[in-house]
Amino acid sequence: MRMIGKAGKAAAVAAIAALALTGCGRSETGTGGGTEGASGFEQGSSIGVALPQKTSENWVLAEKLFNEGLSDAGFKADVQFANGGVSEQQNQISAMVTKGAKVIIVGAIDGSQLGTQLKQAKDSGTIIAYDRLLLNTENVDYYVAYDNFKVGELQGQALLEGLKAKKPAGPYNIELFAGSPDDANAKVFFDGAMSVLQPKIDDGTLKVLSGQTSFEQAVTQGWKAENAQRRADTLLTGSYGSESLDGVLSPNDTLARAVLTSVKGAGKPIPVITGQDSEVESVKSILAGEQYSTINKDTRKLVEHAITMAKDLQAGKELEINDKDSYNNGVKTVPAYLLEPVIVTAANVKTAYAGDPVLEPITK
């Protein structure tokens, strides 16, 4: 099913866990473990949802959907954003434990910095990592996410296809952008994309004129648009005075638009550029022929599945898991439920969002 993805992804996730271990010197040896087949808990219990910073539209939508969906399912919803950063998120999770949350769903700002709070949480309930894996802790029971390695692969493939459509033969000049290094997903996206792009860099089809091909060189701290725009300005001045920039790997839509702002400011032609999240402005940009691709990871489906997990836990039912092997967090392999991301370009933009209340009208 997953062709190059499986082994590569497992290795990528293991590598992140190792990085986080050496980077932060943290390692948890808690006593918790999986709760499959647990005996359930009272209806109407509190469910905590700890969301990160509002770094893309998907998180904002998730807040609304969790509030509505958990209340509709009869739970007490306790949904918090941590715009103040890691310590705010740590305090919010501790407060959820104090309020007696039976399930805590965590979209971590930094998945390796919540060990103490997750240990407290594990004594009273079940912990589900949402979208981003929780690293170096025994105290995470499940993971629900879109297949992040696949997201990166799709981005890499789209970049190659877009370049070929513009100019049938290489070499093509490209630059690489990655997400925030504290977000466990960022390296997985990058590794997925590089599994497609690295062989083409090695055979000379793709040239990275800046020479910045490592994850560490490509990262965008905090997933902040201004950081990506500043780096793009520097790259354009440093390496593209007289050369053309044909393509850019961008890990998400916010950063893609930031890079496009930089390119336009420099008076350069628009490169083939990838994205992720199906943000409104990026879908409009694809329709206008600027941004080349995005990824559809329907937040409705992800939140819906996280709520299904909470309902199954409440009822004492065994949870549906479709990946038992790939997500080693440095301490344990976390049973996961993965959803399939979908690539969107101008070719399928009109059909991809059929039924999406916000995006379908834009494509009409």
Ligand code: BGC
């Ligand atoms: C999510 C992406 C999002 C990024 C920045 C990642 O963890 O998976 O969808 O673009 O965070 O918010």
